[in-house]
Each structure stands twice: as C-alpha cells, then as structure tokens.
Amino acid sequence: MLPVSSYARKKQQLYLVLSGIFVVNALLAEIIGVKIFSANALLGIPNTIPGDLTAGVLIWPAVFITTDIINEYFGREGVLRVSFLTVALILYAFLIILLTTHLPPAAFWLDVNKVDAQGQPFNIDFAYQSIFRQGLGIITGSITAFLIGQVLDATVFQALRRITGSRMVWLRATGSTLISQLVDSFVVLFVAFYLFGNWSFEQVLRVANTNYWYKFAAAILLTPVLYLAHFLIDRYLGQEETTELQQEAAANVSV
Template identity: 45%
Template structure:
C-alpha cells in the first residue's frame, strides 16, 4: 500500500506542488522586508508621479513580489487538477508554517547574543550583528497579521473566481480563468495588506493607501498577464507526466465532486 502511494503519479505531483507552494510563500515572507526600485532594477530612469493626489510616488516594491506571482500560478495549477479543497488545504498549511517561522524568528531574536558574534562583522560594515539580525527578521505585528490575512483571503478569492469561470467555460480558455482569477485575487491581496498594516496599523490616509494600492496592483497585474504562458507550459508538462486519460479524469473530478482529489490522495 505504501509503495503504491509513493509511486502514484498524482500523489507525487501533489506533494511537489504542496512543498513548493509552502516554501515559496515562506521565502516571500522572509525577504519581504527589503524594498527596491523597479526602475533601477531594469535600468530605467527613476521618475516620481502622482496618484489620487498623492505626490512623489515611485515603483518602490517589496522583494516579496518577486515570488508571490508564482504562488498564484501554483494556485491555479492545483485548482485545475485537484480542486478548491486542495488549494484551501495547502493555503492553510502555508499560513501555519509562516506563523511558526515568525514565532521562531521572535524567539531567536530574544536569545542573548555572544559578544564575539556581535562584533564579528565590524570590518564588513556591520557594527552590531544582533541589531542587524533583529532588523532583518523583526517585522511589525500589523504587517505580519496583514500579510497572512491578505494571503489567506486572496487565495480563497482566487479559488472561487477560478471555478466560477471554469464552470462557464469548461476546459476552454485556460488563460481566462487563470489570469482572471489572479487579477481579482491580487487586487484583494494588495488592498488588505495596505489597509491593515498602514491604514489601521499606522493611521495612513485613504488617499495614500489607495494610491500605493494602485501602484502595487499595476505591477502585479502586468506580471500576472506576463506569466500566463507559464500556465500553458505547466499544463502541457503535467498532462504528459500523468497521461491524457488521468489528467482529464482529475480535471473532471476537480470540478464535479465535493471531494476533488484523485485517490489515493486525501486532503482530509
């Protein structure tokens, strides 16, 4: 039985997807404290602009946006073959693992640092390693709460929109359900993060929140559209790996049954 479970192709694929999904989300959260200018990254002049009356805006983004688009691609792929219950389950696991990671970061920050380690990088321009460690791994509680809430809600929105479109289009128009669901869920994600972390947490004005939301969402929307071909590439490779008959059966069960996973996988 165990051998059959480990050799089952749908099971192997689901494990790979789940591991990548959780790891990618965790890494994105960990690197999210770094900000960068998109214009500088691509070698363009930096220009400021105004949105909703908020002046001096630029394409300043968190490093986490480099990975988050892949999260929504994975959501659509898992949704296509395993159904919404599988997406919800790996989303819950990701939230739990991210929460656990931040708890461990907090514990590590409270552990007294040795004097030797504190000054070990002075010659490299880091006068206090303990302070640097805290600054890198420490985040405001509002930001952590906002990020986790936005991730979970946007995933659920993505699942709902994806299946609403697929029920109307069947197996046609993969680009529509994949990109459409991502565009909607990314808008929700962008707004929730800024609202909780900065409107509630730091008292920003609605003008600033909405302006920065537009800037962030514009980037996410462009990337979502640009990654649409990746959905087709992945689907082609998955169909080849599973075999046409198995792939079509999984897609049908993902849409037509309350429990979408193909045996022997059980998300309960």
C-alpha cells in the same frame, strides 16, 4: 488506462510537488515582504511614476501560478487545504524567528562588523532584529490578505471554469488572479501599515497600486508558463488520467 495504484501514486506525487512549490514561495514572500524597494532605481528610470514595491511581490507570481495549477487539477478544496497549511507554517516560522531575536548574541559575533562600508558604527544584532522581528501588524496583514486572496482566487477560478468548461485555461487562471490580487495588494498594506503602522492612506494606495500592476503584468506574461505546466503534467499523468483528474477537480472531489 493506468492501474488504480499507479494513478493514485502519480496523483499524490503531483499534489505534493505543487504544494511544496506553493509553500516555499509563499513563505519566502512573507519573510522578505518587509522590505520596500524602488523599482525605478533598480531599472534606472526617473521617479516620475510610482515605483515602490514590496520585495515579496518578486516571487508572488510563482504562488498564484501554482494556485491556478492546483485548482485546475485538484479543485478549490485542494487549494484551500494547502493554503491553510501554509498559514500554519508561516505562523510557525514567524514564531521561531521571533524567538531567535531574543537569544543573547555571542561577543565575538558582535565584534565581527564594528563598522559598515562607510565607516559608521554597526550593530549586527540590532540589524538582525530589525530585519527579522516583523511587527504584529505586518504578520496580521500578511495572513489576512493571503487567506482572503486564496479563497477569492479559488472561488473565482471555479466560477470561470463552470462557464468555460475545459477551454480557455488562460481566462480562468488570469481572471481569478487579477481579481484576487486586486484585493490582496490593498489588504496587506492597509492592515500592516495603515491600521498597525504609520503610513497615510494615500501612501497605502500608491504602493498597493504599484504592487497590483506588477502582479497584473506578471500574470499576463506568465501565461505561457501556465500552458507549459499543463503540457508537462498532462504528459506525466496521461491524457485519460488528466481528464479524470480535471473532472474530479471541477466537481470539488477531495484529493
């Protein structure tokens, strides 16, 4: 078995790397989530089935895969710790972005693009503000859904872990993701675009349904990635150290 200092160092480094991946992808997902795009147009298929998605869902699978890995090795407390930190960083990022939208634009910058590709008048400062100045509703919806989803994911994961023990990693990872994202997909759109916006309830349900089934498919398809991550982490830590860390996580021992 590795000396305590070496094990502790590897443990801290692992948590740092996983937390960094988690924070970056969660922050990016929140920033780009303001755009609603057509998956049908992207894939070149008819609009006979709902195909509208928020851009944030494209990288959200990386968030819940990382959530499950952190939960496996550092427990519910490890997940909640990085989740609360991420919320603080998201609020900080939105505040800084909001402040930049109020900066007076330089005259030469405004003159860079007087017209767009179709020859229409184009105000680059207005475009910047339209993209980055997310409304209170979107921020509130995003943060609310994120926290609810993370708490639910971490709790369900550990509940399934108590049932399955060290077996069936795929079940507790996929199961917790499917349950938490069912709530997350609806809450963020309901708060952001129904309570604070002008979407109809039917429109919220349609987009939330499409978002959820994308996340459902991604959770299933990314199962091999989850096992690959476990394999690499186990090799990095060593078998005895991995077992010890997972036992600590199951007992909710702090990092």
